[in-house]
Amino acid sequence: MRVGVDLGVSHESTGRETAHESGQRPVPRGQQRAVDSEDTADANHLLAEGVSIAYSTDGRPEGLLAVDTLDFTVRRGEFVCIVGPSGCGKTTFLNAVAGFLPISLGTLNLDGVPITRPGPDRAMVFQQPNLLPWRTVLRNVTYGLEMSGMMSRADARARALELVELVGLADFKDARPGALSGGMRQRVNLARALAVEPQLLLLDEPFASVDAQTREVLQRELLNIRDRTNFTALFVTHDIVESVFLADRVCVFSARPGRVVHEVIVDLPKPRKQEVRRTAAFIEYVDEVATALAKGSVVGDRPDATTDHEGEA
């Protein structure tokens, strides 16, 4: 299971502060079960047990069961993709992890602490860039740092500059979002989330609204950045190929109400190059996810399935 380029054994279990500071901490991947007892805290970095979410958007009391007794974990350092049919509750679940939406039942913890509200420890990369049009690229990236007041203005600026460079927008640091292409805006969106050094990076179909070529470039860059900063990620998508390319583990959600029907551990060599998409192993993984997805979505395929994002936002 363990992959060659992977960085081997973890240090002894530490609190979130230490792990956070180091950022570069080597983490074993590909195994969700705890390797040893000391490591369970890391294995259950994000822990969802029996999570159900029945939510109502327009004040109707009955609500809609979007997520049903979901058990789910993300290990520290892991890159997990959730794939599911439209309207399966995957974005609803992500919003609960982000703290925007309370859960109806169950336990939802980050490092053992229940999630009750949004916070920069779970920065979100939204599907839409959601940049402040009146701020420059650089000032958009410093936004999270400013709001949380976690560092001085000068430090925030320096950190933001690093990230703007990391996402390849150094030449555009003083441009306003209006002057950027869709792909560039998504890079800013990503840089802004990474700037606050989140414990867990949440990504809600971040590349769904950019063109296919740009999407592949951005996917590759996301992995590049990941290799350098080693963040933990929970990535929601409906794109099977994307999920296999990015993830250490792909969780397939059933049709609504969402629950995990299948898990695929993606044991492909790292760093992943674009060419990996054409290998037999890759195609097998894609096939496995697609098959599970097809099985899972037969039951409740809704006619109004196109309303996925609006409905769950």
Next chain:
Amino acid sequence: MATTSTRTSSPAAAKIRVVRPRDDRPDNRRMRIALGTLAVLVAFGIWELLTVLQVQPRILLPNPADVVNAFKEIFASPTVGADFTASGKELLYGYVLAVVVGIAFGLLIGWYRPVGYLLDPFVNFAYAVPRVAVSPLLLVWLGIGISSKIALVFLVAVFPVLINTISGIRNLDRQLLRTARCFDASDLQIFRTVALPGSIPFILSGMRLGIGSALIGVFVAELVGAQHGVGQLIVDAGNQFQTAKVFAGLIIFAVTGVILSAAVRRAEKHFEAWRL
């Protein structure tokens, strides 16, 4: 810029035609100015023609030259300073007060729901009443001095500003608000970094609409019991069948409105990119 070749940086060098989309209808500044000027001249011509043809007696429809003379008369009169000062003060004080109060209350009502619940009934009531109808009341309460006039200008100008500010705040991009929350921004931080800049384009639109209202306010305020003022000058002239003077007064109002609106529109253009 439409270029047809990717290899040559300058289309002229390649001697090819520079093309533009067939449905592209760009603003032609020169043509705009030429046609605009022409239209005004033609209107003056028709006006002149009508007076020459004596469609109406001259006392009812003065000709352009009469209006020019009326302007001379107005500016030569000893009360011209007092007239402009009075109207200018009413406009300035009333409008500035309207902008300050309109924005402040608009932000409060739009941002804090309970404040909105408390004040919405009054806003809706006042909005439904023709505001100038309050002028007799203001005269009784504040007397025929300048304060009742400033109050009327304020009252008619405050609503466009207030209503636009409220709708600017209430129609903020929810995704942006959510983004701010995601980064743990406090209510005050969200207000400062998202709500305020996000509603500036709306506030400016309200300010521009408020200018027209304020001018109506100035005129109505001077209908009754005014000593000086451009509006009072128009009323006086009308009563004495000095129609040329009425025209001159109207033009003074119009020019004031156009200049002030243009200034605000300039600011609006600057903040256009902020509209979400």
